[in-house]
Amino acid sequence: MSDTQTLIAQYYAAFNSGDWAGMLQCLSDDVAHDINQGPREHGRDTFEAFLARMQRSYREQLKDIVIMVSADGRRAATEYVVHGEYLADDEGLPPARGQRYVLPGGAFFDIDGGRITRVTNYYNLNDWIAQVGGA
Template identity: 65%
Template sequence: MSREATLALLETYYGAFNAGDWEGMLACLSDDVAHDINQGARQTGKDTFRAFMGHMERCYKERLEDIVLMASEDGTRAAAEFVVHGQYLTTDEGLPEAQGQTYVLPAGAFLAIENGKITRLTMYYNLADWTAQVVGA
């Protein structure tokens, strides 16, 4: 896959995220996608990712802005940097109580690409920053 094709795939993926098009996002993933959750365990498989997205939709309303996409020359590795503008809707297990708080959080992702699909998605953001924003510290 070329660098340009990988960048187009990521544009589709993140465009679907911002549109709330979960099926569009899932179409960009391999069936055995590995999802490394920030400060959490690796989850594997498209069905598991679908369940994760359902959980996220219940707890958070998010939009990504200032998206910058990067890809290796051979298109097999990529990265995305963005700013998450969100609202905390429903209390997520082990996290502070949700009261509709808003947050703005820099974040990033590292991705692996094979056969035109995302095979690994590793997310990073500063959980301490997010927590401070939602508890008002």
């Protein structure tokens, strides 16, 4: 249980410092990534491409992170508040003009062999769109 807590904390510390290599080290090679209101993607390389897209369009920090871990350490969930800035247009979303946003989010994880094997992210897309002026 404490190993999983440490792994998830390491994953988010890497995110908040922009250490994409550090985030990727937390993932299994065949990680499943459920994008908020989007498709499931597979593989660490695909996750790395996702991070590159995110880095281009967003600058985000996660605050007030709470990590919850199952007794056997095989599953975890997090809740946090995203503080972000929309830097560049993201496909299918409103135009970016440096808008700032704050919204709650969460994620669910599967853990196996000391690595994250699934990440499922959630935030309220309609709330985000309203904050960046797209509604």
